[in-house]
Amino acid sequence: MEQSDFTIEGTNNLADNSSFSSAYKITSGRAISASDEGTNNVVIESTLASQNSLSVGSTFVLKDSNSKTYQMKVVGIYTTTTGSTENSISYMNTIYTALSVANAMKATTGVISSATYSLENPATADTFVTKANKLVNNSNFEVSKNDQAYQNVKSSLNNVAGFAKNIVLLVAIAGAIILALIVMLMVRERRFEIGVLMSLGETKAKIVAQFFTELIMIMIVSVGIASAAGNVVGNVVGQQLLKQETTQTTNTANNFAGGQNNTNGAPSNERGNGGGFMGRAGNAIGFGQTRSETKALEKLNIKTSANEIALLLGIAILITLVAVGLASIGILRLNPKQVLTN
CATH class of the missing domain: 2.40.40 (Barwin-like endoglucanases)
Incomplete structure (x- = not known):
């Protein structure tokens, strides 16, 4: 031929x-x-x-x-x-x-000869395969799914997501501790003010509320800055987190490819041209997946939505409450005379 x-x-x-x-x-x-x-x-x-x-x-x-x-x-x-x-x-x-x-x-x-269908939603793959096989009236053809590329991306994102959640948890705990220490120092410096207010009849709840209000005003400005810078910082940090996952996934794919029969560059001996979604000779590395498709996600496009900003605001309020609560313990257990004496 x-x-x-x-x-x-x-x-x-x-x-x-x-x-x-x-x-x-x-x-x-x-x-x-x-x-x-x-x-x-x-x-x-x-x-x-x-x-x-x-x-x-x-x-x-x-x-x-x-x-x-x-x-x-x-x-x-x-x-x-x-x-x-x-x-x-x-x-x-x-x-x-x-x-x-x-x-x-x-x-x-x-x-x-063959056909490849790309689905927008991987969750519908099983349903698509079931319905498609019912429509096939040729015993030589069978529809099956190949979601290896999706699973690679999903695996990388799950690893990054798990690491990101741990970072958020650590930052929240550390933030609460650091903020509580700062508020405690602030309270210590304002003992005289606190004693005077208490001697004039101000309740301890109002004094604690004043500290909380002051921190809330600072927190609102901080959340605004964080929301504006979130996309930029998130993409930089996310890209770094993905780098290791991408490298590991790509090396795994290349190692798997190296174990297959090496047909790269092998010429096609068939004169004439095939129809359908025919693959190029030597590019398949197993399960119908091309080498490029086995790569994990290499780039994130992070965008903060209203829900993420609301969640950030909620976490910040919770941290502020914890910090003010811990710092206010010394106020709540003392009377005005003790405060002024100390």
Whole structure:
């Protein structure tokens, strides 16, 4: 069998193809979408385009294994984002088209070799698989889920979330202790004021409330500053927490890949082009998951909402109450004479 020059990958939504978006990006034009079904629109690689003087809007002719010709129109140009030269000829000669074109070249109109569906909500995967299998009327096909990439991301986020909760707890406890010590020092310096107020008939509850009000005013300003700086600081800290998790997950994936049969760069001996969501040879590392998809989440985009600010305000009020309560113990057990004498 003669080796083919190009690999045709059919898709109805290239932008949502995780295998494509994780390693490549559109640099000119647009991606293949459902509106391209029935057309000969294609997305090609930038090196292939430059070497053949092609740009968005250009046309060229492809010939399949049956010597049938197709006039293709370039609607988008993509390039790699990984910086890797692994299997470079393979990805440079990969052309993305609508499913109708790939199936026509494979002479299986209306039938695909394989399909990948991307779900927005991983929780619906089991329901989708159950319903999809009921619709399959071919014993050669079976729908299954592969959520390894999602589980990698989920694992990293769970680890970061657990560590973040411990940090919040430690900061809350330390904050209450430090603030209580500061208030105690403040109370010690204001003993004369406290004694005078108590001798004039002010209740201990009102004096404690005064301290609480003073701290609340400072707390409101502090919460405002924290809310404004939360996104910036949160993203910096979150990125540092993710760095170790990402490195560990990526190393695990690479070690697993190294244990598989090494087929990177192996040429395809089939002349003609497959339809459906066909994968590039040598990129699979097990369970249908590409190397890029096994990476954990590498970037967080932290945004503080009204609920988080309300929670922060509640924690700050609680810390203030505890601090004032501990510092006020010395006031509540003394009478005005004892305060002034001391």
